[in-house]
Structure formats: C-alpha cells, structure tokens
Amino acid sequence: MSGTHQPGESEYRVISPEQIDWQPFAGFPNAARLAVLVGDPNQGGPFLVRVRVPAGERMMPHTHAEDHVHTVISGVFYIGLGEKFDETLLTAHAPGSVLVVPGGMAHFHWAKSGEYITQINGIGPVVLTYVDPGSDRRRY
DSSP states (O other): OOOOOOTTOSSOOOOOGGGOOOBOOTTSOTTOEEEEEESOTTSSEEEEEEEEEOTTOEEEEEEESSOEEEEEEESOEEEEESSSOOGGGOEEEOTTOEEEEOTTOOEEEEOTTSOEEEEEEEEEOOOEEESSTTSOTTOO
8 A cells, every 4th residue: 555654654663662762852841851753743744752751840831833632651640721830720640541732722731749751642843832931941
C-alpha cells in the first residue's frame, strides 16, 4: 500500500523507553524535559511528544494555539484550568487517563506528588504562550 505519510511515519519502527531522548525545552521550567517521538512539533503536521516534569515543578498558566490530547504515562498529573495558578482548582489524573485540552484554553500543571510523564498528541506548530509573559516561569 502506498500513499503520503506523515512526518516520521513512513517506516515501521519501535521506540523503547531507553531510547527516548529527553531534552530541555525553552518554554518549560529548567528541570522539565521534552522528548519528540514522532513528527516535529515546531512544524505543521501531527506530532507525538512526552513531557517529564520532576517533583515540585510547576507550569504556570499558559495556552496553546493548537489542541492537545494528553495521556498520563506515569505519576499523577495535576492540572487546573484558568489564568491564575490556584491550587484549589487542580484535579489529579492517574496513569492511563486521557485529557483533551482545546487550543486557547488557559491551564496550569503541578508535579505536586512526584514526577509525572504525559504523552501529548497534537498538530503543530506548537505555540505555547504564558498568560503572564513577564513572570519568571523557571523559578518556583
């Protein structure tokens, strides 16, 4: 069967956990890491990435221009909706949970009970915009 393939999807391949290349990402707190598994989130088209956030780190309120589908891989993923970080708005999601975050929806995360890893599917390019661009999002 032939046809047009999406970026990174033209050949059969397996990505095992030990092959995942965790890298810093400019829009994240210093200790958080991003791994690009399929596609290129900086380009147009589908992408699949994983985000690893260590215990205690927070992602301050932000939006994405594009829709994201999060799957919790490990740990507990705490997410809140709104333009201000408010611990009382956080909801906890266990591994296996799937969350749909529409583009333009302000939200925030906290690795409140330990490290978490989420897998994110979307269609790039990714545009991450902090609600308060003047805040130092790297120190908590």
